[in-house]
């Protein structure tokens with residue numbers, strides 16, 4: 001007769017105890033995950049993922065604000081001066097180093113498309129409308145805690161850690177931008 | 181709770197219930213004859229006042245919820261309808277809106293009372309921690325409640341505060357999307373905030389129950405901080421303190437009623453009465469007054485934690501540990517003290533230059549020469565979030581930061597005055613939090629933040645070993661008699 005036939009074999013008890021516990025833990029984990037995941041964006045929220053914008057009437061120096069996924073997106077048709085200012089900055093001076101070329105599409109340097117949400121704590125920076133302050137680098141100024149962005153939407157001053165996000169976008173034609 | 185032998189009640193119905201569930205015995209024991217120190221002052225009113233406010237908030241909230249619509253398109257108008265069209269809706273809303281402020285006033289004074297008289301000290305540590313948990317839950321509840329009217333301040337306040345979590349490395353962004361249930365503060369956010377705003381007050385009730393239970397196990401502290409030694413030191417709770425609480429409550433309710441009837445929007449920003457527009461941020465986002473000190477701490481961290489700051493901080497921290505937290509420096513560290521001092525100063529100077537003097541023209545040349553200036557381990561944004569949460573969590577460990585044998589601030593002048601400084605720093609921070617993030621407010625806020633943390637982490641531990649231990653009266657009774665003799669001579 002081996003040990004395992006003993007009714008109170010402690011090793012066997014421990015094994016049963018641990019496997020039962022493990023199965024229960026996995027079950028609780030799987031169920032728990034479904035509770036947590038319901039709070040993530042639902043399918044219909046995800047479905048609102050793209051926005052098309054007609055840019056044919058925009059003049060150089062003009063900006064528009066459009067809504068994409070419930071967030072403001074800034075589209076700016078930059079003037080040659082603004083493009084030059086953005087290209088001439090030494091990248092090593094930047095908090096979040098990126099060249100201007102990394103922030104626009106090749107051949108379409110006029111068009112800057114960025115999500116209009118300050119990377120600090122989510123306010124909408126000012127500077128899209130003609131009467132709004134653009135900050136000392138000619139881009140955007142966030143009124144909440146004073147972050148300043150340049151004409152490529154890069155962070156230059158203030159508490160925001162990173163540049164304004166460039167959303168995925170494509171030119172569906174010469175006059176239409178599809179965001180998302 | 182009420183075990184053991186039971187005195188029968190005369191009333192037959194009461195006796196019938198009590199012999200099956202001794203709830204009347206319990207009330208009698210905990211609130212009737214409960215032996216309470218006889219020397220309470222009015223600071224001891226505020227726990228009961230906070231309790232009254234909790235009940236008021238739940239009662240007014242449940243009725244408001246019957247008229248409120250938690251939908252982004254309708255929420256603002258439903259709250260306007262409550263104020264304009266629903267019978268006495270204006271009263272309910274202003275009760276609830278100003279009730280939150282009164283609740284926080286009561287709790288802040290209650291916390292101050294605990295700090296001044298050393299109520300957090302042994303054996304009341306757990307009681308104190310439950311208190312801080314209640315405070316945190318209240319903050320979460322009030323924050324989500326403020327979102328419900330879906331005003332400009334609601335939406336943008338919610339955006340700024342939820343975005344704090346994006347500072348957490350790696351998972352931050354995903355966490356914020358999860359909190360929002362979308363890609364911005366929108367209808368799903370409003371829905372869950374309403375559900376949680378309804379739920380959390382009941383969780384607060386449960387923690388309040390534990391808080392009061394723990395209180396009734398160890399008994400109340402009192403202004404002398406001396407434990408009651410016998411019947412001459414205590415009074416039965418009823419009628420002595422039921423009456424005193426009623427009197428305090430009457431005064432408190434006069435203030436509350438004044439706000440509701442004469443200045444219902446005094447404490448609320450105008451932008452809270454403008455519908456939320458996700459495309460336009462208001463010029464100043466200002467939280468409700470009770471959050472301002474913490475908001476100011478958040479904004480005080482305008483600098484990244486560079487390599488220099490971290491090294492100087494660690495070396496300085498070891499020194500503080502040896503000279504403030506410990507009575508005498510640890511033998512093993514002693515030989516390294518000069519080296520630690522040197523490291524603190526050598527790294528401290530570039531750290532300070534990088535953190536606070538970057539914008540000074542005259543120093544720009546010097547600062548540009550500092551090597552490795554761009555390496556930072558904690559970004560300013562994360563630093564601010566850690567400081568803000570840290571400022572509250574540190575309060576929870578106050579019983580272990582302060583190890584001085586004397587409980588009450590009445591017999592600890594050094595502790596008392598530095599504590600008053602702490603309160604002043606919190607008030608200054610509150611003012612700074614209401615101002616735009618510009619000079620000189622930034623520097624003032626940083627100095628006040630320094631004192632806030634300095635008091636908790638350096639001064640209080642140092643006082644534990646270095647403040648002289650005063651000779652205390654032998655008992656509460658003796659202290660009260662001495663006071664009345666002094667008063668009689670005047």
Ligand code: HEM
Nearest residue numbers: 237238241242244245248273277280322325326328329381
């Ligand atoms: C710890 C207790 C509570 C606190 C601190 C609290 C705080 C708040 C605050 C600050 C507001 C915003 C008021 C305004 O700006 O108009 C609010 C709104 C609201 N709360 Fe509460 N609340 C509490 C309990 C409750 C409970 C228990 C309920 C429901 C059962 C509730 C339901 C509501 C509703 C429906 C609103 C939106 C209507 C309004 O804004 O007046 N609250 N709450």
Ligand code: FES
Nearest residue numbers: 118120121142145
């Ligand atoms: S949110 Fe823009 S600076 Fe803070």
